[in-house]
Amino acid sequence: MGIIKACLGFLAIAAVFVGLFQVAPPMLANYSFQDDLKTVAMLDSSLLQKTDEDVRTDVLRKAKDHDLPIESKQVTVQRINTPGLSAVYVAADYSVTISLPGYSFDMHFNPTSGNKGF
Numbered sequence: 001m002g003i004i005k006a007c008l009g010f011l012a013i014a015a016v017f018v019g020l021f022q023v024a025p026p027m028l029a030n031y032s033f034q035d036d037l038k039t040v041a042m043l044d045s046s047l048l049q050k051t052d053e054d055v056r057t058d059v060l061r062k063a064k065d066h067d068l069p070i071e072s073k074q075v076t077v078q079r080i081n082t083p084g085l086s087a088v089y090v091a092a093d094y095s096v097t098i099s100l101p102g103y104s105f106d107m108h109f110n111p112t113s114g115n116k117g118f
Contacts, residue, residue, distance in 0.1 A: 026096040034111035036062040041113035045088040052077040
């Protein structure tokens with residue numbers, strides 16, 4: 001009976017590690033991508049000649065660097081213009097499918113460049 005419990009315990013630990021190695025990379029990529037969104041928004045808000053489409057292209061380039069499944073229509077670019085302050089707010093909305101042995105699910109992410117209120 002002790003061998004069976006040990007085998008089941010080992011299988012449970014192995015299942016946790018397999019799940020962790022499937023879930024962690026998309027979460028880390030999202031974290032890094034969100035940091036890149038903040039950088040893109042900060043740099044592109046200082047360049048007034050950049051259009052919304054230019055900002056969207058920069059975001060899609062960063063998404064491609066992280067191997068994220070983001071298309072142009074999933075990127076939101078919003079400009080905030082007040083006297084003395086020009087800012088760009090960028091958001092992306094995407095899902096990544098996680099495939100585990102016998103089960104798959106979608107993880108939904110919505111990274112943004114920060115607070116709209118600045």
